[in-house]
Amino acid sequence: MSDPLLSVQGLCVSYGRVQAVRDVSFEAAQGSLVALVGANGAGKTSVLNAVAGLLRPRQGKVVFDGTDVTRWPAHRLVDAGLVQVPEGREVLATMTIQENLQLGGWHRRSTADASIDEMYERFPVLAERRDLPAGALSGGEQQMLAIARALVAQPRLLLLDEPSMGLAPRVVDEVFRVIEEIRQSGTTVVLVEQNARRALRAADVGYVLETGSLAHSGPGHELLTDERVIAAYLGID
Amino acid sequence: MQQVLNGIFAGSIYALFAIGFTLVFGVLDRLNLAHAAVFTTSAYVGIELVADLGLSIWLAIPAVLVMGAVLGLVIERVAFRPLKGRHDAHFAGLISSIAVGGMFLALLQARYGPDTRRFPADAFPSTDFELGGVRITLLQLVILGVSLGLMLGLAYLVNRTRLGRGMRAVAENPHAAAVLGVNVDRVTATTFAISSALGAVAGVLLAFYVNSAQMTMGFNIELKGLAVIIVGGMGSLKGAMIGGIALGLAEVFAVQYVGSSWRDVVAFGLLFGILLLRPQGLFGARQVREV
Numbered sequence: 334m335s336d337p338l339l340s341v342q343g344l345c346v347s348y349g350r351v352q353a354v355r356d357v358s359f360e361a362a363q364g365s366l367v368a369l370v371g372a373n374g375a376g377k378t379s380v381l382n383a384v385a386g387l388l389r390p391r392q393g394k395v396v397f398d399g400t401d402v403t404r405w406p407a408h409r410l411v412d413a414g415l416v417q418v419p420e421g422r423e424v425l426a427t428m429t430i431q432e433n434l435q436l437g438g439w440h441r442r443s444t445a446d447a448s449i450d451e452m453y454e455r456f457p458v459l460a461e462r463r464d465l466p467a468g469a470l471s472g473g474e475q476q477m478l479a480i481a482r483a484l485v486a487q488p489r490l491l492l493l494d495e496p497s498m499g500l501a502p503r504v505v506d507e508v509f510r511v512i513e514e515i516r517q518s519g520t521t522v523v524l525v526e527q528n529a530r531r532a533l534r535a536a537d538v539g540y541v542l543e544t545g546s547l548a549h550s551g552p553g554h555e556l557l558t559d560e561r562v563i564a565a566y567l568g569i570d
Numbered sequence: 571m572q573q574v575l576n577g578i579f580a581g582s583i584y585a586l587f588a589i590g591f592t593l594v595f596g597v598l599d600r601l602n603l604a605h606a607a608v609f610t611t612s613a614y615v616g617i618e619l620v621a622d623l624g625l626s627i628w629l630a631i632p633a634v635l636v637m638g639a640v641l642g643l644v645i646e647r648v649a650f651r652p653l654k655g656r657h658d659a660h661f662a663g664l665i666s667s668i669a670v671g672g673m674f675l676a677l678l679q680a681r682y683g684p685d686t687r688r689f690p691a692d693a694f695p696s697t698d699f700e701l702g703g704v705r706i707t708l709l710q711l712v713i714l715g716v717s718l719g720l721m722l723g724l725a726y727l728v729n730r731t732r733l734g735r736g737m738r739a740v741a742e743n744p745h746a747a748a749v750l751g752v753n754v755d756r757v758t759a760t761t762f763a764i765s766s767a768l769g770a771v772a773g774v775l776l777a778f779y780v781n782s783a784q785m786t787m788g789f790n791i792e793l794k795g796l797a798v799i800i801v802g803g804m805g806s807l808k809g810a811m812i813g814g815i816a817l818g819l820a821e822v823f824a825v826q827y828v829g830s831s832w833r834d835v836v837a838f839g840l841l842f843g844i845l846l847l848r849p850q851g852l853f854g855a856r857q858v859r860e861v
Contacts, residue, residue, distance in 0.1 A: 387748065411751025423746035425739050436739050439732070439751045486751060 336399060338363045338521045339384070339415075339490055344393035346379045353379045355545045357393075361490065362537075366512070366522045368553060370529035370566065371542035377525040378420055380542070381492050384523075385417040386410045397490065412440040416488035420495045420525075422479040426468030430459050433467050433478055437485035445485055452481040473504035480511060490521045497528050509535055529566045533557045541566065571704050573822050579710045581818020582717040583776050587791050588798040588810040589721055590768035593728075596805025597741040597761045600663045604645045605795070606788035607671030608638055608766045609773035613783035614678055616774035617687045627693060630774060631716060638770025639763040645670055646762035651755070671788075679785060687783045694778070713775045720768055721811050727764075728807065737761055741805070801841045803854025812852065817841065 337360040346354035354376040361367040369377050383390040386407040395403045397415050425433055438445025453460035456477050497505040516522050526532035533539045536553035549562055556562045594602045612634040619625040649666040653659045697708040728734040736757045739747035748754050777783045798817055802809020824836030
């Protein structure tokens, strides 16, 4: 078996004295979709931000494609192919859709234009409005823009932080369809979600975080039927 | 008509100073109060280059532009970057930039002494033009051309280039910019370099215009520059440009029709009046930065 594209080992994150993430380790194999689920405040976003270089872990190691990237700043990771779609989408509301996509291609000077055209084909709703400010888009459209913008960076590993947050069920379906397409195209995906059932159904491997520590892990479909996980996170339906 | 032109010449220098001032504010939400010290420094250095090294004034302009950019990098590194991430970074940056500006002025005084410095008599071309009863010197045309050219160049840079997109992204949401792979520290430093380069050129152009440099020249322009960027709308490049020229015109007309001792009263009174009508400034956005 080949080495995993991403390997996180013994990650600890603290905010002042508060320890948000305790000794979390997980892996994402090349081409897989890994879900990190857990309740609000379980530390999912902290893990993702530490991996993306947006905050410094207190301890632990992040290895991307065989290289220790633990202290790399975000811009260097993006250049290397590790790209995050942040929680809350964070589109640049006053800038146009075209400019948002161009910013996604910050490190891909020569190939960005071709990628942007590809995104317009894939998301026609963005193409129609390319010269409008991104703030004019609906929440679901902004999420598509945030994903498209990250794809323009031509990631090998895409980190998605709560992509379904605050969206209508129909739009959530659309988002998950896009995530599935991204995985099909060969990009490795790490997905953080509060919508645990949905995320685990899509995932090859799932990890359940509980107050900053890993509680359970396993293939997504197994976690879905795991009694303890059901009791704690999925409820009964 | 002659007065209108004089107002535009002086105003274009104010505008050039103010546009650099407002650029740092617009992108980084910080006021750089060492901006005026860069302006003064470049006036003195410009005179030294021409008077002592015999450089032509045409070469003095690009030379101080480069010097200004370097000073901008120094200001960013010394007065602003160490404070990054502090809760009181706004206020602390204000104070530390005053300190850095003060150090620049102290070094200037040590090198050049407290007296007014002037260009040698033969430094400026004596060419001038008569157009319909209005007299314009070549020097005035150069001042206007250089400042307008730099301002339009800046507008192009900010609105149409990759660096400009990065600057606007950092202005709107530094976190989102970092997530997208923009090196926020580098864009920040570059913004300071550009801002100070423009402030430096404004300094040497004013030295040309009044044929002198004084230690106090920075204080005058700093107040005017602040007024201009507030009236133009904080962070608005267009506002700084139009506000600067408006201030130049207001000063000239105040001298002409009211009396020279009333110049500042009339000019600042006018700016005050504009703010009463439009508190956000001429081109200011009502909405402040998103957090």
